[in-house]
Amino acid sequence: MEVMEEDKPWALISEVEEQGYIKGVTDIMKQHFQIICHRDFVKNPALHGPKIQAVFVWNTCPAVKPSLLTSLPALKVVANGGVGIDHLDVPYISSLGVKVTNTPGVVSDATADIALGLLLASARKIVEGHQISVDPKTTHTQQCPMGVEVTGSTLGIIGMGDIGHKIAQRGKGFDMKILYYNRKRRSVEDEQAVGASYCESMDDLLRSSDFVMLAVNLTPETSGLISHRELTLMKPTATLINVSRGLVVDQDALVKALQCGSIRAAALDVTHPEPLPSACLAPCVFKPNSNMFIASQNSPSGFKDFTLVMPAVAVGNVGQLAVDLIVSTLNMSRVGYLHTDCLIPMAGNNPYPTCKEDAEELHTAAEVYTAVELKLAVLQIRTPLVQNKSKKFRQLLMSWIKASGFSRTVVLSSSHAYQRNDQQLQSTPLRYLLTPGLQKVSEDALKELGWREMERMLAFPGITDSSTEPQLYIPGGGITKGLYTDGMQYDATKSTLPTTVFSFKSVLRNTVVNVLVVVFSCAEEVPLAVLLIFCSEGDNIPEAFALVNHLNDWLHLLDNSSQEPNKWKIPTSWSLLFGSGIPPALF
Numbered sequence: 001m002e003v004m005e006e007d008k009p010w011a012l013i014s015e016v017e018e019q020g021y022i023k024g025v026t027d028i029m030k031q032h033f034q035i036i037c038h039r040d041f042v043k044n045p046a047l048h049g050p051k052i053q054a055v056f057v058w059n060t061c062p063a064v065k066p067s068l069l070t071s072l073p074a075l076k077v078v079a080n081g082g083v084g085i086d087h088l089d090v091p092y093i094s095s096l097g098v099k100v101t102n103t104p105g106v107v108s109d110a111t112a113d114i115a116l117g118l119l120l121a122s123a124r125k126i127v128e129g130h131q132i133s134v135d136p137k138t139t140h141t142q143q144c145p146m147g148v149e150v151t152g153s154t155l156g157i158i159g160m161g162d163i164g165h166k167i168a169q170r171g172k173g174f175d176m177k178i179l180y181y182n183r184k185r186r187s188v189e190d191e192q193a194v195g196a197s198y199c200e201s202m203d204d205l206l207r208s209s210d211f212v213m214l215a216v217n218l219t220p221e222t223s224g225l226i227s228h229r230e231l232t233l234m235k236p237t238a239t240l241i242n243v244s245r246g247l248v249v250d251q252d253a254l255v256k257a258l259q260c261g262s263i264r265a266a267a268l269d270v271t272h273p274e275p276l277p278s279a280c281l282a283p284c285v286f287k288p289n290s291n292m293f294i295a296s297q298n299s300p301s302g303f304k305d306f307t308l309v310m311p312a313v314a315v316g317n318v319g320q321l322a323v324d325l326i327v328s329t330l331n332m333s334r335v336g337y338l339h340t341d342c343l344i345p346m347a348g349n350n351p352y353p354t355c356k357e358d359a360e361e362l363h364t365a366a367e368v369y370t371a372v373e374l375k376l377a378v379l380q381i382r383t384p385l386v387q388n389k390s391k392k393f394r395q396l397l398m399s400w401i402k403a404s405g406f407s408r409t410v411v412l413s414s415s416h417a418y419q420r421n422d423q424q425l426q427s428t429p430l431r432y433l434l435t436p437g438l439q440k441v442s443e444d445a446l447k448e449l450g451w452r453e454m455e456r457m458l459a460f461p462g463i464t465d466s467s468t469e470p471q472l473y474i475p476g477g478g479i480t481k482g483l484y485t486d487g488m489q490y491d492a493t494k495s496t497l498p499t500t501v502f503s504f505k506s507v508l509r510n511t512v513v514n515v516l517v518v519v520f521s522c523a524e525e526v527p528l529a530v531l532l533i534f535c536s537e538g539d540n541i542p543e544a545f546a547l548v549n550h551l552n553d554w555l556h557l558l559d560n561s562s563q564e565p566n567k568w569k570i571p572t573s574w575s576l577l578f579g580s581g582i583p584p585a586l587f
Helices: 023-029 045-051 090-095 108-124 126-134 162-173 188-194 202-208 228-233 251-259 315-330 390-404 436-448 480-488 541-555 572-576
Strands: 010-013 034-037 052-058 077-081 099-101 154-158 177-181 196-198 211-214 239-242 265-268 293-295 307-311 333-338 347-349 362-364 366-371 376-381 408-416 430-434 500-503 528-535
Touching: 010 023, 010 045, 045 052, 090 099, 108 126, 108 162, 108 211, 108 239, 108 265, 154 162, 154 202, 162 177, 162 188, 177 202, 188 196, 202 228, 228 251, 251 265, 307 315, 307 541, 315 376, 315 408, 315 528, 315 541, 362 366, 390 480, 408 480, 408 541, 430 436, 430 541, 436 528, 436 541, 480 528, 528 541
Parallel strands: 010 034, 010 052, 052 077, 077 099, 154 177, 154 211, 177 196, 211 239, 239 265, 265 500, 307 376, 307 408, 408 528
Antiparallel strands: 293 333, 333 366, 347 362, 366 376, 430 528
């Protein structure tokens, strides 16, 4: 039997269309209620207030404040469109004899879909790829980094309610390892259904996860749940994803973590406030995130407090030969590679095989190796830089170094011997450079070893001019000087690796209308040392031994303090370095 219009109860709603309910929903409401929009209500609350028995809240509107409630004497129910009711003073509303309802489970699947969408977008650079595609300045598609692996990675879910469990179901479909932390452990059946493992502490989950997913209710206990301490526990390669409430995350701490590379990225469905103020949007630009390090399955959880040793492609390739000796002797494990269009592409067999099967492995132009017990990482670069991409490569490299949390970086390099000045000719061919921060903690040790700092030189030796300062010259050193000066004051705003913050706003969780990639300034020094040797082109194996022994005196990579070259293991690939010699029959 159809209810007469005058017999239907009155309900207050926010608006129709725009910021409020879509028309299809209000059409359904009208079958059961006489509705009045808030903007019409406030024109004459004395007339409409006594009639209203229900308030429908959508996207926190209308705001159910005491001033509104006192004008609704006949109110029986406040119906919230959504699960979260943190914006409602439930104890006060209940004290008035008014019921409060919500809609648990209605949007669980949609929210879980958004959560996985955020995860995939941030991991696989979908937003950045789209921006490149639609940018009118794009004339051709360059080699584009593919982001980080999702399949086989670890998903840590904080808040394993209905939404959290559905997120785990989707993660299982990507063969992800599922960890979760919850106030109460789920049943064994629930865990087995999604292949989830319970973490006794949230700290354990943060340390172990590649993607940290927040799916908790906002309560006094969860407000500020993720702050500076929690962010520092996460891997520097990890991504934070928030589909709960903006206040669950300390946004100032998150911004700082993103600025300084404590974590890789943040993908946010919610912020506080919403929308973000225009002042926060001012520095936002659309720009591809260019993290070029691709981790392998055996990669450590992070490089925090590791020492990084790397070569500069320079005269005689001495730095590369020295790195070969380190990797081969320490039997270091390959944990990833650099994917960039700045290096000339190259692939070949394993340079450090230990058996026939190893020799058939495919290796590329720039790879990362680790000796975890020594807290040592080594980047081997095997090919020259593409012309005109030196600056871009240095920026990418500095971004990765900073984001990875290395305690110091040591660049092994070389310089043309024939361009030494008289002072340099009369001393050891080995030199060093330190950025100021590293100088404070390492210079005394280096001086005890008898090391000599690289001299600054006048542009025109013998001509004195009070207005001319001595400059640093490293002829034949490739990007050595650039890396050193970059390390003196690294500025993230000049990097092609911006910090990323995605902000997605949605209607019924199915329409993405706003995506932001934010670049923050973070000017600070990267602790960096340069160790170089003067040499000439040719067979530079002796110089490589001299350089790596020099390095060993400082870092103590080998226990044996002997300076004999045979303490270093020569890789089998060196047999191909200089051909097979001159045939005796030629003479």
